[in-house]
Amino acid sequence: MNWIKRFMTGRYGGDQLSIFLLVLSMIITLIGRLTNVVVISFLSYVPIFMALFRMFSKDINKRRMENYKFAIFISPIYSKLKKLEGRLKGRKTHRYYKCPNCNNSLRVPKGKGKILITCPNCKEKFTKKV
Ligand SMILES: [Zn+2]
Helix, strand or coil: CHHHHHHHCCCCCCCHHHHHHHHHHHHHHHHHHHHCCHHHHHHCHHHHHHHHHHHHCCCHHHHHHHHHHHHHHHHHHHHHHHHHHHHHHHCCCEEEEECCCCCCEEEEECCCCEEEEECCCCCCEEEEEC
8 A cells, every 4th residue: 555655645535526527427326327428427537537536646736726716616505515415404493584675584393383483684564374
């Protein structure tokens, strides 16, 4: 295992973008298998080679910058997924509404009957049956 250590010295290694590329490649491979289109299967090699190139790259600053840009690009998607996850977890105890005035997302407890909801953002009041 020493030769790997020696080989990887001064090289960038793995990061989130590399993992994403590998997962992307697996998804493309799967699609290629399901659709039986050779071009799609061939395309799955592109992200793998990009990931390998990035891992073995010695231009660490450039790779870091790429990963940083990727993180900025992915963060709104990630936060939306996190929000959705929270909603799924709380769907038995809470209901979610959008404020009719400012579109703010509101969480109210379930099973309280007809309630008056006040938006904490714009103080808009509306009634809902929960
Ligand atoms: Zn509001």
